[in-house]
Amino acid sequence: MIVKALTENGVTANESVTPHPPAKRKRSGFWSSVLQQKYLYLMSLPFVIWVFIFSYVPVWGWLMAFQKYKPAKSFSEQEWVGLANFKELFQDERFYLVLRNTLAMSILGLIVGFVVPILFAVLLNELRGSIFKRTVQTVSYLPHFVSWVVVGGIVYKTLSIDGGIVNDLLIWMNVIDEPIQFMAQGKYFWGVVTAADIWKETGWNAIIYLAAITGIDKELYEAAKVDGAGRIKQMFNITLPGIRSTIMVLLIMNIGHLIGIGFEKQFQLQNNLVTDYSEVLDLYALKYGIQISRFSYGTAISMFTSVVSVILLFTANGVMKKLTKESIM
Amino acid sequence: MKSKGIKTAFTLMLLSSMLIAGCGGNNNAANNTADNTPANTGNNTETNQPADDAMDTSPFTISFFGADASPNWNNMQDDVGKAITEKTGVTLEAEYDVGSGGGDQKIAMMAASGDVPDLIFAKGSLSTLVDAGLIIDMTELIDKYAPNLKKVYGENMNRLKYSLDDQSIYQIPTNMGVGQSSFDATGGFEIQHRVLKELGYPEVKTLADYEKVLKDYVALHPETDGQPTIPLTLNADDWKIMITVTNPAFITTGAPDDGEYYVDPETYEAQLHYKRPVEKEYFRWLNGMYNQGLLDKDTFVQKDDQYKAKVASGRVLGLISQEWEYQDGENALKAAGKDEYTYAHFPVTLSDEYKDHSFMQTGIDGYGLAITTAAKDPVRIIKWLDWMSSDEGQILRTWGIEGKHYTVDADGKRVVPAEIQDRKANDVANFQKETGIGQYLIFGARYGDGVKDPTGNYYTTSFPEEIVAAYSDAEKESLAGYGATTWKDLFPKEDEFPVKETGALYNLPVPTDGQYQVIFKKTQDIIRKRIPEAILSKPGDFDKVYDAFLAELDKAGAQDMEKEFTELVKKRVSLWTGKEF
Numbered sequence: 001m002i003v004k005a006l007t008e009n010g011v012t013a014n015e016s017v018t019p020h021p022p023a024k025r026k027r028s029g030f031w032s033s034v035l036q037q038k039y040l041y042l043m044s045l046p047f048v049i050w051v052f053i054f055s056y057v058p059v060w061g062w063l064m065a066f067q068k069y070k071p072a073k074s075f076s077e078q079e080w081v082g083l084a085n086f087k088e089l090f091q092d093e094r095f096y097l098v099l100r101n102t103l104a105m106s107i108l109g110l111i112v113g114f115v116v117p118i119l120f121a122v123l124l125n126e127l128r129g130s131i132f133k134r135t136v137q138t139v140s141y142l143p144h145f146v147s148w149v150v151v152g153g154i155v156y157k158t159l160s161i162d163g164g165i166v167n168d169l170l171i172w173m174n175v176i177d178e179p180i181q182f183m184a185q186g187k188y189f190w191g192v193v194t195a196a197d198i199w200k201e202t203g204w205n206a207i208i209y210l211a212a213i214t215g216i217d218k219e220l221y222e223a224a225k226v227d228g229a230g231r232i233k234q235m236f237n238i239t240l241p242g243i244r245s246t247i248m249v250l251l252i253m254n255i256g257h258l259i260g261i262g263f264e265k266q267f268q269l270q271n272n273l274v275t276d277y278s279e280v281l282d283l284y285a286l287k288y289g290i291q292i293s294r295f296s297y298g299t300a301i302s303m304f305t306s307v308v309s310v311i312l313l314f315t316a317n318g319v320m321k322k323l324t325k326e327s328i329m
Numbered sequence: 330m331k332s333k334g335i336k337t338a339f340t341l342m343l344l345s346s347m348l349i350a351g352c353g354g355n356n357n358a359a360n361n362t363a364d365n366t367p368a369n370t371g372n373n374t375e376t377n378q379p380a381d382d383a384m385d386t387s388p389f390t391i392s393f394f395g396a397d398a399s400p401n402w403n404n405m406q407d408d409v410g411k412a413i414t415e416k417t418g419v420t421l422e423a424e425y426d427v428g429s430g431g432g433d434q435k436i437a438m439m440a441a442s443g444d445v446p447d448l449i450f451a452k453g454s455l456s457t458l459v460d461a462g463l464i465i466d467m468t469e470l471i472d473k474y475a476p477n478l479k480k481v482y483g484e485n486m487n488r489l490k491y492s493l494d495d496q497s498i499y500q501i502p503t504n505m506g507v508g509q510s511s512f513d514a515t516g517g518f519e520i521q522h523r524v525l526k527e528l529g530y531p532e533v534k535t536l537a538d539y540e541k542v543l544k545d546y547v548a549l550h551p552e553t554d555g556q557p558t559i560p561l562t563l564n565a566d567d568w569k570i571m572i573t574v575t576n577p578a579f580i581t582t583g584a585p586d587d588g589e590y591y592v593d594p595e596t597y598e599a600q601l602h603y604k605r606p607v608e609k610e611y612f613r614w615l616n617g618m619y620n621q622g623l624l625d626k627d628t629f630v631q632k633d634d635q636y637k638a639k640v641a642s643g644r645v646l647g648l649i650s651q652e653w654e655y656q657d658g659e660n661a662l663k664a665a666g667k668d669e670y671t672y673a674h675f676p677v678t679l680s681d682e683y684k685d686h687s688f689m690q691t692g693i694d695g696y697g698l699a700i701t702t703a704a705k706d707p708v709r710i711i712k713w714l715d716w717m718s719s720d721e722g723q724i725l726r727t728w729g730i731e732g733k734h735y736t737v738d739a740d741g742k743r744v745v746p747a748e749i750q751d752r753k754a755n756d757v758a759n760f761q762k763e764t765g766i767g768q769y770l771i772f773g774a775r776y777g778d779g780v781k782d783p784t785g786n787y788y789t790t791s792f793p794e795e796i797v798a799a800y801s802d803a804e805k806e807s808l809a810g811y812g813a814t815t816w817k818d819l820f821p822k823e824d825e826f827p828v829k830e831t832g833a834l835y836n837l838p839v840p841t842d843g844q845y846q847v848i849f850k851k852t853q854d855i856i857r858k859r860i861p862e863a864i865l866s867k868p869g870d871f872d873k874v875y876d877a878f879l880a881e882l883d884k885a886g887a888q889d890m891e892k893e894f895t896e897l898v899k900k901r902v903s904l905w906t907g908k909e910f
Contacts, residue, residue, distance in 0.1 A: 068842075070460070070461070070842070071440040071441045071442075071443065071460075071461035071463075073462075094851075152632075153632070153634070156630075156631075156632060156635065160627065161626055161627065162557070162626075162627060181626065181630065183630045184629065184630045184865075271565070271566070271629060271630050271632075272565055272570065272629055272857045272858055272861050273629050273630065273858070273861055273862070273865075275854065275857075275858055276858070286434070287850065287854075288847065288850060290434065290437050290438070290441075291433050291434060291437060291850070292437075292841075292846040292847065292849075292850055293437050293440060293441075293457050293460075293841050293842070293846070294842075294846070294847070295441055
């Protein structure tokens with residue numbers, strides 16, 4: 001969102017600087033615009049360098065995936081093995097299981113993690129009392145700052161069969177007779193992770209939508225009111241369309257991250273009984289790559305995730321462009 | 330306008346260069362100190378020159394990483410730490426692994442980056458560092474500069490060698506004492522003293538006995554302090570599953586601890602210990618315990634801290650573990666004065682025909698300290714380790730400071746004053762932080778319990794009188810109930826077994842590349858998933874689940890791995906004993 005705001009500002013700045021593009025500009029094209037916007041370029045230069053150093057230089061390390069890398073040897077001494085690491089990866093049954101878990105949890109997270117914060121933001125926006133509204137907003141995004149280590153502990157405690165509040169509540173409401181071992185059964189794991197994620201991130205994610213809603217012209221609402229639109233109608237015809245572009249941008253970016261969901265939550269919430277459902281790609285890379293010093297294998301896995309992420313991002317972007325004329329590139 | 334533009338440009342450039350300079354700052358600092366040190370020594374040549382024989386006590390910092398968590402580490406600001414710095418000039422800049430420890434990840438990253446501390450306690454990950462060429466061979470250093478190390482290890486020097494093919498000494502084993510003969514048992518099966526007292530000290534020898542005790546007591550007292558009593562709970566979080574769930578399978582069936590393997594003492598053939606038919610019977614017993622509701626339902630779900638919290642609540646009647654594993658929980662009980670909720674130890678076996686092998690001696694074979702290639706002055710480090718291994722250093726590490734933590738009476742006997750003894754037993758964490766006693770055990774070679782120094786005192790504070798003195802009244806009462814003075818009296822003794830020729834095989838360095846590690850990891854994944862599954866299955870399904878588990882191990886390549894391990898065992902036996910295969 002910050003990026004988006006910056007570019008928007010950048011665009012407006014451009015327009016104000018050159019209200020009447022001179023004829024010269026067409027001839028020298030790129031360089032003249034560089035000259036004209038030299039301060040903007042200078043200002044962005046440190047960040048370009050930063051991105052280059054931290055995001056592009058390390059890509060050089062991908063070469064490791066084609067080697068049998070041994071630590072403490074120079075680059076030229078490494079043994080080249082071609083695609084052997086990838087072959088092994090694609091032949092491992094565990095890899096497909098792990099890929100399934102990754103996709104399942106990230107798609108669940110994407111769907112729920114989109115609908116709930118938008119709903120929350122839109123409903124919160126309808127609240128009248130400004131103090132109450134602000135309090136709710138602050139309280140709701142506080143869990144974002146709680147580390148997953150702590151959240152893991154809280155989840156375990158809440159779902160415990162030994163005085164856990166969820167089981168106590170379900171028994172009290174006569175929904176179940178016997179407490180359920182939520183954390184011991186693989187089939188519940190994806191749900192538990194998604195629910196924990198909602199608890200932790202809903203408030204935080206809603207901030208962006210709330211900010212976008214504030215940007216909607218108040219006159220639109222007034223005009224709608226004059227035309228006799230109720231609150232529900234206003235919601236669907238003004239608020240939601242008003243934040244559509246924000247939703248699209250975030251959706252495309254999140255689709256790009258589908259496969260690289262990290263491993264913090266899974267790592268904190270898993271136990272030996274549910275590993276078939278909890279192990280995600282990054283955990284697999286950790287266990288079968290780094291932990292047993294197979295750096296090349298680990299690199300092959302992360303290279304796979306990166307390539308898939310880029311493909312997903314471009315596909316999502318292309319599809320959106322076709323369907324809704326909104327895109328981030 | 331123009332000048333303003335230039336100004337802006339300069340400001341920007343300045344900012345960027347500051348960023349870059351910020352990144353480079355550390356290097357400068359490092360260079361400065363490097364420049365300074367030789368200058369200093371240049372000035373002090375006269376004082377430093379003869380230090381070759383005497384001790385060099387100029388300030389010296391050793392960076393260190395320990396693969397075991399050490400929550401009570403106090404940056405050497407404790408009494409013993411200060412004394413060490415004062416005597417040797419050495420300050421440790423120590424970092425320890427966090428959480429349940431092990432150090433695997435941290436050390437793997439070190440191996441990859443080559444960024445290692447001077448001194449490292451690498452535990453099972455040592456071979457990763459050795460293969461990366463980051464560990465130096467100490468053979469010559471020990472020979473030249475470390476008379477005390479040589480004295481302590483004595484005839485065991487052969488056992489320090491890395492392997493038959495690479496006979497370098499990469500580490501000095503320091504997590505165990507030389508010549509150790511334990512006076513107390515800290516493992517086996519645990520039962521709370523209150524249980525034993527109420528049931529009139531029943532006989533606890535077999536699994537059936539143990540089960541009956543827990544069952545009888547929980548029937549009498551279904552609640553403890555208002556919460557449900559838990560007859561038995563185990564800790565299955567990460568590697569601790571080995572300590573409390575899988576290792577007891579061989580402990581109760583008369584096999585020594587060789588990690589995940591059982592090694593035939595005659596042929597040296599190794600196999601995953603789960604494949605021994607008798608161990609299946611142990612897991613069947615656990616399955617029975619679960620299905621009768623005696624084994625905590627949370628066992629395989631709870632995390633390390635939840636387990637410890639349960640132990641600390643005093644409502645767990647029985648454990649199957651080692652004292653160091655549940656100690657934090659028990660310490661909380663002691664601090665709260667609930668001694669009757671702490672635990673007694675029993676050598677429980679599957680049936681009368683098996684003997685608990687806990688006290689079978691392995692000889693010198695442990696994890697220890699290694700000096701890395703990053704160390705600028707390995708000689709100074711080895712000299713320091715040598716001082717730490719001297720009689721003076723050892724007594725400082727185990728007893729503390731004379732006049733403060735112990736006194737010497739008229740007969741020359743070291744005595745720990747009563748109030749120190751009390752804090753040591755009941756306020757463990759604070760005591761360790763303040764005094765540092767017990768914090769420096771791995772920093773140097775040491776003699777084990779039961780070895781006496783030239784003054785006729787024991788090197789360690791663990792000797793029969795001291796152990797008995799540290800027992801709480803509840804513990805003494807239970808021991809009296811069984812006619813014993815220490816828990817060890819209940820266990821089979823060292824002299825009932827031959828010394829193990831193979832050492833402790835869980836320490837055996839294994840190859841870090843090739844398929845061995847991958848297969849091992851896969852079998853570990855299977856074990857940690859299927860063993861809980863077998864225990865939680867319905868009694869009728871147990872055989873099916875267990876047999877499928879064994880088949881799955883072989884499918885993952887267990888047999889190849891076992892063959893490779895067998896070879897390694899044989900090589901070690903030839904290295905240590907000279908036997909040919």
